Amino acid sequence: MCAAMNKGHLSEYFVGVGVKILSAVDAEPKSSNQHEIGTTVDMRAFLGTQKTRFGVRYIWLSDEQETISDDGWATHYDSREGKPRAAEYRFYYPPNAITKIMSVGDTLFLAKRPDESILFIVVPSESTIQNQLLWLFGIDEQPQIKFKVQNFEEEQDDAKLDFVSRFILDEIGIEYEDPNANTLDSIIDRFGLIFPKTAEFSDLARLTLPEVDARADADAALLAWLNHEEAMFRRLEKRVVAERITAGFVQDGDIDVDGFISFSLGVQNRRKSRMGHSFENHLKAVFTAHEIRYDSQVVTEKGKKPDFVFPGSSQYFDDRFQAELLTMLAAKSTCKDRWPQILPEAERIERKHLITLEPGISRSQTDTMRASNVQLIIPQGLHSSYANDQRSWLWNVENFLTVVSERQSLI
Template sequence: MRRGFLSDLFTGVAVKRLTLVETISEKSNQHEFQGSKPLRHLLGDDDRKGIPTRFLRLSGEQDAMAEDGFMSWSNVRKNKPRAPEYHLYYSTNAVTERMQVDDALFIALCRDGSLLAIVTPAESTVQNQLLWLFGLHEQPMFAFTFQPIADANDAELDFVARYILDELGIAPEEPDAGALDALIEPFGLTFPTTRVLSDLARASLRDISARDDPDHALVAWMDREEQLFRRLERRIVAERIAGGFVTPDGADVDGFLSFSLSVQNRRKARAGQALENHLEAIFVAHGIQHRRGAATENRARPDFLFPGPMQYRDPGFPPERLTMLGAKSTAKDRWRQVLSEADRIADKHLLTLEPGISEHQTHEMRAKHLQLVVPTRLHATYRPAQQGWLIDLAGFLALVRARQGAAGALSNTGGR
């Protein structure tokens, strides 16, 4: 199915690191960014007043902020016999008030002429994700860099790109919505269990082989399930909104907020369950002995234990033949939960679908003896210094297979 391209949403982007004079503080009341040639490539040479702008600050899992405002692009030397000097003025808001020196600023020109201004902490995961999305290969400098969204820099809106756009609150239309709607038609206005939807996602992609390419299979299956879920969610949510949020006393604000929260929580919970479902299907396809959600110490339950709980609890079973895998669709700060889930296993593994995790976090993972497992498709979103350390799903399967083979013929009692 065709997924669209980034150029369907944006025409170009400019990025820089913020300087003191560009941030709002006691030392600066200049609410502007110095114009430059890269900004002229983005915005042109004509003055533009009151450009509708969505300001975003993205720092972490629970630290996001959005404000609607405006920017104005002006040549302050217009009609003067001197070289043009452009300034980009911005409206003060909650996002701009939190800007700090060295933060990364991305200004993207949307297809409708509006702007998207995104502020992220320097060298953060979100910054890495945006650099990859917009095809920028260097870390931001104090001067703007311009990147047109075209040709080699025009990313296809696949699973990885849509993951990042979702962080920005952007949900591109599905070009093949009709085909997806036909698949979910039997569910009507009811969510099936996650396992049922996972089974449907895999069944609808019959040309995908987990045996031949487990990394591609995992991403393709997750992508398809996300498509199916979002289409069904759109139907169900639209029906609920059409019914209104009204009580005999007036608008049901609490009911609306509760419903909105339930939508967000369902998305997060189902994504994690779907990832485990598809990983389990891959382990079965490869004949890997495993147990999902087996108890270890202190009621901890790693997502996957290899070969299984019987071997884990056997003090005579070599610990170097044991493996555990945490599975988190987004690692963020929750990856530390994995560290206490299997005391007998010194070196732990975590599979995630999160692109471009910061070097600071991956350095900490290495120090904690946690190996990150990332599908091959996502490796390019990481910095070159990180990529040599990552392993893909095929590499993880080879590791587990070697350990299970070296342990001899194991009983199926502790596995699947």
């Protein structure tokens, strides 16, 4: 059974997924040094009922460590085949680099792709990456010992992928193909094979979305602009990278391995640094639309540079200006474990504000932020990736604008 392609949607990349907490039976090898995990009736809708050997990519992800992956195989089969008892299906897999790392209590995502391959993704329980994968796959419940299943072949209107979803796909090694490539090509044709300055790209993203109004809905506008710019960038990047690969990596008649590695690292670093700058550019546009006064990259005590100071640097360095009317905002497209870096920024301002695009930050991290007097701001469209008790504390962009506007009105 093959699902119809729904371009730009999750069903284009996955047929179905099951998620569970690994038990001792799942995670610890049997006497034969082999592993098995029992699957459920719902999973047979995408894993099938015939004995099948799958190609598998085993992946370990955590919030702090680099991704580890290993290619291998696994067999899904009925352990009671030919016996007068109800079927009992198991997912049988050999030991590998990932199974040596995983342990009881970790979370397993077992996902089947349209090409009949399997992703075997293991993450620490209650981690940020676990929350992000649950959000990506549209699974609302926390994992339990029994598989919770999402079957995309049965979904009539599955999730359309935005740029945040694409970052999560990047984490598990899946390259997103934009369904609006032709439209994007007509926009970026002017650049040829040269990357423009990020500010120029950000301006173009906003200009080519004239229907988006930050004054009407700042949260939606910010995400729309970022999504559009990311799509434009990835399309231009694909052109540039394809041209460079076609030219080849040869130096003095030999394969230039160092040149290839350097180029690859440059592509990755450009993606990361560009998103941070893009985020700041569109935040500035939101502030301007709401007539908010600010200065960016102000050098404060000990050479620290908060991303934004409100209403500005002159007020910050004026000892006569009330500290209660000052606001600082740090902008990080992803937080990871870097958010404590903002604590020594702008010492006159006791409460720090941090805006990020990272979905599903773990409860332990957000609890530590609260204890550190950091207010986390998440665009409204990403709030669903957080637990209910976290949402009650989160701010959205409109909340932040309201506070800064009120303080500005008192000056």
